[in-house]
Amino acid sequence: xxxxxxxxxxxxxxxxxxxxxxxxxxxxxxxxxxxxxxxxxxxxxxxxxxxxxxxxxxxxxxxxxxxxxxxxxxxxxxxxxxxxxxxxxxxxxxxxxxxxxxxxxxxxxxxxxxxxxxxxxxxxxxxxxxxxxxxxxxxxxxxxxxxxxxxxxxxxxxxxxxxxxxxxxxxxxxxxxxxxxxxxxxxxxxxxxxxxxxxxxxxxxxxxxxxxxxxxxxxxxxxxxx
Amino acid sequence: xxxxxxxxxxxxxxxxxxxxxxxxxxxxxxxxxxxxxxxxxxxxxxxxxxxxxxxxxxxxxxxxxxxxxxxxxxxxxxxxxxxxxxxxxxxxxxxxxxxxxxxxxxxxxxxxxxxxxxxxxxxxxxxxxxxxxxxxxxxxxxxxxxxxxxxxxxxxxxxxxxxxxxxxxxxxxxxxxxxxxxxxxxxxxxxxxxxxxxxxxxxxxxxxxxxxxxxxxxxxxxxxxx
Numbered sequence: 001x002x003x004x005x006x007x008x009x010x011x012x013x014x015x016x017x018x019x020x021x022x023x024x025x026x027x028x029x030x031x032x033x034x035x036x037x038x039x040x041x042x043x044x045x046x047x048x049x050x051x052x053x054x055x056x057x058x059x060x061x062x063x064x065x066x067x068x069x070x071x072x073x074x075x076x077x078x079x080x081x082x083x084x085x086x087x088x089x090x091x092x093x094x095x096x097x098x099x100x101x102x103x104x105x106x107x108x109x110x111x112x113x114x115x116x117x118x119x120x121x122x123x124x125x126x127x128x129x130x131x132x133x134x135x136x137x138x139x140x141x142x143x144x145x146x147x148x149x150x151x152x153x154x155x156x157x158x159x160x161x162x163x164x165x166x167x168x169x170x171x172x173x174x175x176x177x178x179x180x181x182x183x184x185x186x187x188x189x190x191x192x193x194x195x196x197x198x199x200x201x202x203x204x205x206x207x208x209x210x211x212x213x214x215x216x217x218x219x220x221x222x223x224x225x226x
Numbered sequence: 227x228x229x230x231x232x233x234x235x236x237x238x239x240x241x242x243x244x245x246x247x248x249x250x251x252x253x254x255x256x257x258x259x260x261x262x263x264x265x266x267x268x269x270x271x272x273x274x275x276x277x278x279x280x281x282x283x284x285x286x287x288x289x290x291x292x293x294x295x296x297x298x299x300x301x302x303x304x305x306x307x308x309x310x311x312x313x314x315x316x317x318x319x320x321x322x323x324x325x326x327x328x329x330x331x332x333x334x335x336x337x338x339x340x341x342x343x344x345x346x347x348x349x350x351x352x353x354x355x356x357x358x359x360x361x362x363x364x365x366x367x368x369x370x371x372x373x374x375x376x377x378x379x380x381x382x383x384x385x386x387x388x389x390x391x392x393x394x395x396x397x398x399x400x401x402x403x404x405x406x407x408x409x410x411x412x413x414x415x416x417x418x419x420x421x422x423x424x425x426x427x428x429x430x431x432x433x434x435x436x437x438x439x440x441x442x443x444x445x446x447x448x449x450x451x452x
Contacts, residue, residue: 032274032277035265035285036268036269036281039261039262039265039266042262048258048306049306052306055258055261055262055288055291056292058261058284058288059261059284059285059287062282063285065281065282080278087274
């Protein structure tokens, strides 16, 4: 990972920064919506093996949710009240990127989760260790990336048309993710303050988005989408 | 639990009985189909709280699936090949008991899982300890029963009509479960042999079904359905 201002030794963000529970809350609703999206999209799988692989990923999301629920509860906060402000933006992201094929679902899983993980890991660099640990925990790979990569590479190798479609799809995922992230930040002051404090200033936020675009291109390449 | 012939000190069924992997396989596919049924039925929940409670139960089913997958793998068997013979009967059970309301879904969860657990726990009494432990592990409560009981009791207390419908629904669940269990046993020799060895003889099987009906009535009473 690049050396960034957020990687300084003294955490920029105190554990009691009001944006911390907001961060936990948006991550928590992300886990719930990922769970239901995965469970639904698994129906697109042509094989029981694929359905089971996706069900395991969905189950791992609920483990992460429980971690965040506990972290909020230790701060005296109810996870459902805390998540409420994020329901609309995350639902909108999923509604606007509803896969119509199994391959689109796999690309969304790999690329969409990758974009989110990049963003939150950069923020984690500026958090107090006990907070950063929770964030990194819930971003941990669910151990099925290789399955996803194989499924997509196989489809891409056998059809030029599938490849073209999936390349456009990947671009759309990045665009929608950034749109919804900006929508959330525009609405939630404490979270915006946390992100700005974490990155340093506005030019650093722009640099962060540049790094995210490069990582996105790398992930597309891993999937054979270049 | 009643003293039954299956509770004798020497296990009636050796760990290498050919019905043991069959038992693991039917349980494994039961977990997968429960996962997808729960994830789908959660959409019926009027609240996010209900959706999350159900998502946690679904995630617990996948933990159980992994236990069974490992147990089969340790016996040199592939979980997918092993499950194949049970797909049709379990899918048929779920298709014939597809809930149309959130309350029906909750009753099915409580009553349907209870019937299955009764049956498998009786069998477990005749298994070698290392096999019985796996069976009991995967039947463990997922810790959300009280949530389910509260949801149903609330609905039943507020509407006589809801109560009548749910009582009929509970009866139908029992009937369909027994129908599909008989269908499975008629088709799978090794599993049938295991069940007959576990229970002792045919009259004991009838006694087992009687006990299951009584436990079913008890569960219906807990839900306020008397």
